Amino acid sequence: MAGLLLEVVSLVTSLATKSGKLNAVDEVSFKIDRGQSFGIVGESGSGKSVLSRTIIRVHAENRIVSTKGEIIFEGRNLLSLPEKEMRKIRGREIAMVFQNPMSSLNPVKKIGEQIVEVLIQKLGLSRTDSRYRAIELMNSMGIAESEKQLSNYPMNLSGGMRQRIAIAIAMAPEPKLLIADEPTTALDVTIQGQILNLLQEQTNKFNTAIILISHNLGVISRYTDRVAVMYSGQFVEESATAELMKNPMMPYTSALMRSVPDLTSPPHTKLRAIDGMPPSLLETPQGCRFQERCQGVRDKCFSEMPEIILNGGDHRYRCWYPLEN
Amino acid sequence: MLKYIRRKLIHLIPITFAVTALSFFFVDMLPGDVADAIAGVGTDNSVIDEAAIEEIRKDLGLNRPVIVRYFSWLAGVFTGEFGKSYQTGQLVSEAIAIRLPVTLQLLIMAQFLAVLFAIPAGIITAYKAGKFTDKCITTITFAFLAAPSFIIAIILAFLFAVTLNWFPATGYIPFSEDPLGNLRSFTLPSLALALIEWPILSRVLRNDLIETLQQDYILMAKAKGLSNFYILMRHALRPSSFTLITVIGIQLGNLISGAVIVESIFALPGVGTLLVNSIHSREILMVQGIIVIMAIAYVIINLVVDILYGVLDPRVRE
Ligand SMILES: Nc1ncnc2c1ncn2[C@@H]1O[C@H](COP(=O)(O)OP(=O)(O)OP(=O)(O)O)[C@@H](O)[C@H]1O
Ligand code: SF4
Ligand SMILES: [Mg+2]
Numbered sequence: 221m222a223g224l225l226l227e228v229v230s231l232v233t234s235l236a237t238k239s240g241k242l243n244a245v246d247e248v249s250f251k252i253d254r255g256q257s258f259g260i261v262g263e264s265g266s267g268k269s270v271l272s273r274t275i276i277r278v279h280a281e282n283r284i285v286s287t288k289g290e291i292i293f294e295g296r297n298l299l300s301l302p303e304k305e306m307r308k309i310r311g312r313e314i315a316m317v318f319q320n321p322m323s324s325l326n327p328v329k330k331i332g333e334q335i336v337e338v339l340i341q342k343l344g345l346s347r348t349d350s351r352y353r354a355i356e357l358m359n360s361m362g363i364a365e366s367e368k369q370l371s372n373y374p375m376n377l378s379g380g381m382r383q384r385i386a387i388a389i390a391m392a393p394e395p396k397l398l399i400a401d402e403p404t405t406a407l408d409v410t411i412q413g414q415i416l417n418l419l420q421e422q423t424n425k426f427n428t429a430i431i432l433i434s435h436n437l438g439v440i441s442r443y444t445d446r447v448a449v450m451y452s453g454q455f456v457e458e459s460a461t462a463e464l465m466k467n468p469m470m471p472y473t474s475a476l477m478r479s480v481p482d483l484t485s486p487p488h489t490k491l492r493a494i495d496g497m498p499p500s501l502l503e504t505p506q507g508c509r510f511q512e513r514c515q516g517v518r519d520k521c522f523s524e525m526p527e528i529i530l531n532g533g534d535h536r537y538r539c540w541y542p543l544e545n
Numbered sequence: 546m547l548k549y550i551r552r553k554l555i556h557l558i559p560i561t562f563a564v565t566a567l568s569f570f571f572v573d574m575l576p577g578d579v580a581d582a583i584a585g586v587g588t589d590n591s592v593i594d595e596a597a598i599e600e601i602r603k604d605l606g607l608n609r610p611v612i613v614r615y616f617s618w619l620a621g622v623f624t625g626e627f628g629k630s631y632q633t634g635q636l637v638s639e640a641i642a643i644r645l646p647v648t649l650q651l652l653i654m655a656q657f658l659a660v661l662f663a664i665p666a667g668i669i670t671a672y673k674a675g676k677f678t679d680k681c682i683t684t685i686t687f688a689f690l691a692a693p694s695f696i697i698a699i700i701l702a703f704l705f706a707v708t709l710n711w712f713p714a715t716g717y718i719p720f721s722e723d724p725l726g727n728l729r730s731f732t733l734p735s736l737a738l739a740l741i742e743w744p745i746l747s748r749v750l751r752n753d754l755i756e757t758l759q760q761d762y763i764l765m766a767k768a769k770g771l772s773n774f775y776i777l778m779r780h781a782l783r784p785s786s787f788t789l790i791t792v793i794g795i796q797l798g799n800l801i802s803g804a805v806i807v808e809s810i811f812a813l814p815g816v817g818t819l820l821v822n823s824i825h826s827r828e829i830l831m832v833q834g835i836i837v838i839m840a841i842a843y844v845i846i847n848l849v850v851d852i853l854y855g856v857l858d859p860r861v862r863e
Contacts, residue, residue: 278764308770310769311768312770316765318768324761324762324764324765325762326780327762327784327859328784329780337769337779341771342769373859375859375860386765389769
């Protein structure tokens with residue numbers, strides 16, 4: 221059941237910060253098909269979270285956000301929907317799993333209530349039905365003694381279990397798109413694989429498309445069909461995952477690849493981090509944003525910004541002097 | 546829990562001890578004593594008869610040193626004897642028992658109204674933080690914060706009792722006689738207290754709510770597609786009410802002083818008026834009795850606040 225689900229066109233998300241206005245997402249365009257798993261990878265601060273929150277239009281309370289461009293979801297532009305319509309989509313058509321399950325579940329509400337409220341409000345189930353459904357859901361997430369967990373508080377559960385609860389909540393309405401923003405970064409390494417497998421299994425089961433955000437190209441290469449590399453608010457490379465892993469065109473991508481901990485190497489192996497820092501979003505340089513850290517930089521890179529271009533097939537990148545593989 | 550309550554009650558002993566000792570010596574240091582009051586010193590047509598006053602003092606045992614009097618009173622307290630009024634002979638415990646319900650009703654109604662105003666105001670100002678609505682309500686709260694309680698009481702009495710005649714200006718009707726009349730007679734006094742009380746509660750709730758609204762679980766609740774109203778009421782309010790509960794507890798204690806003023810203005814026969822009158826007529830034992838009651842109330846309020854913490858947050862219960 222393929223077909224276009226989401227199309228993001230020239231999306232710009234500006235944040236008003238204390239030191240000025242900045243574009244945390246800058247001219248980003250991409251498409252996602254139904255059931256596809258789409259990875260976004262990039263360093264801290266590259267704008268992955270802001271991008272994903274713009275899609276679902278949920279931002280932290282205190283900062284003013286303005287957006288430009290289009291987010292077409294099943295033919296409707298989410299950016300121009302009234303808030304009331306958008307709310308119907310949230311948690312029903314598009315769901316989200318957050319990074320830290322320690323802080324994303326309400327500490328003073330019972331687990332059961334936090335699942336049941338979605339079933340009642342989003343799916344219109346009765347209180348009794350939603351209770352049974354919640355138990356079923358928890359069972360299918362691999363949560364032991366699920367009936368007993370209903371009356372537990374988040375503090376009684378481990379991080380991994382909490383993330384399973386969060387996934388149960390997100391997957392309860394069988395959404396068409398799931399956004400998972402670094403769903404395993406806060407978890408113990410031994411649990412990470414389990415949670416990623418669970419996400420994969422659940423999204424496959426309901427033909428749910430997933431946007432999987434991660435720092436780790438290793439994770440992305442294993443769990444996604446397509447991948448975009450984000451740097452300083454921009455997409456700098458995007459292609460089918462296997463293609464990107466084989467033929468990175470943009471120097472930043474290959475630098476990221478070299479910095480990935482091998483999945484077989486023991487945990488806490490030192491990363492080969494990329495030298496230097498990304499430019500401040502408040503004053504981005506003229507030309508390529510990766511110029512200061514790029515080993516293949518030449519004159520043109522300082523004066524002109526490379527556009528993201530298609531290079532045969534559907535491999536896009538943003539670089540004047542792509543790598544020759 | 547029982548152990549905890551016992552520990553709290555043990556606290557009560559030194560507190561009561563210290564507070565009663567202080568107040569005993571303090572009232573004793575005031576010029577004049579109850580013998581003067583009985584003999585009519587200070588009234589216009591009094592003829593001062595030193596010998597007669599001395600006689601009264603001896604009868605009442607006031608000629609003993611203050612330390613002796615304090616400890617004999619204290620010994621009485623441990624056997625449940627709070628003494629009696631020098632002037633009327635009424636038992637202190639009886640005088641307080643008659644008036645305590647009036648003050649309790651006043652404080653509870655006042656606090657109830659204050660919370661009733663403060664919760665919506667706190668929620669709206671937090672939700673609209675920094676916006677026009679927030680600024681308007683905040684200005685109003687500061688105006689009320691700055692106004693002394695007697696001014697508010699007088700304005701209320703003038704507006705709703707004298708001009709509009711909606712409520713009685715003074716007087717007390719027991720609940721058993723006329724429930725509706727009773728509530729009417731308490732409306733203005735409790736409103737006067739509530740109006741000085743709610744701004745603080747509203748500010749406290751606003752600040753905690755603003756902090757809660759930054760939390761990840763609120764973002765998550767939004768991502769679940771729940772309505773803002775539902776999120777505020779069912780996700781944010783409860784974890785934001787700790788300081789509120791604490792301050793309600795503290796303010797209940799502070800309101801007692803407000804009650805003194807408001808009871809006088811609206812002529813409610815409560816503990817507040819009893820306290821004022823007793824200090825005027827140097828009825829030390831009556832003052833002492835009231836202070837013991839206040840200390841006990843203080844500890845009980847604290848206890849209830851602590852229990853509420855546990856009700857609000859499972860993490861405190863562990
Ligand atoms: N609360 C905020 N206030 C001001 N600026 C912010 C805020 N959150 C993010 N930003 C800006 O937006 C940029 C993108 O942030 P974002 O959180 O999307 O990065 P990210 O790629 O998700 O990083 P991470 O991997 O650390 O989660 C940051 O560089 C920062 O400058
Ligand atoms: S455009 Fe130039 S600086 Fe930018 S990545 Fe390509 S080679 Fe490096
Ligand atoms: Mg992030």
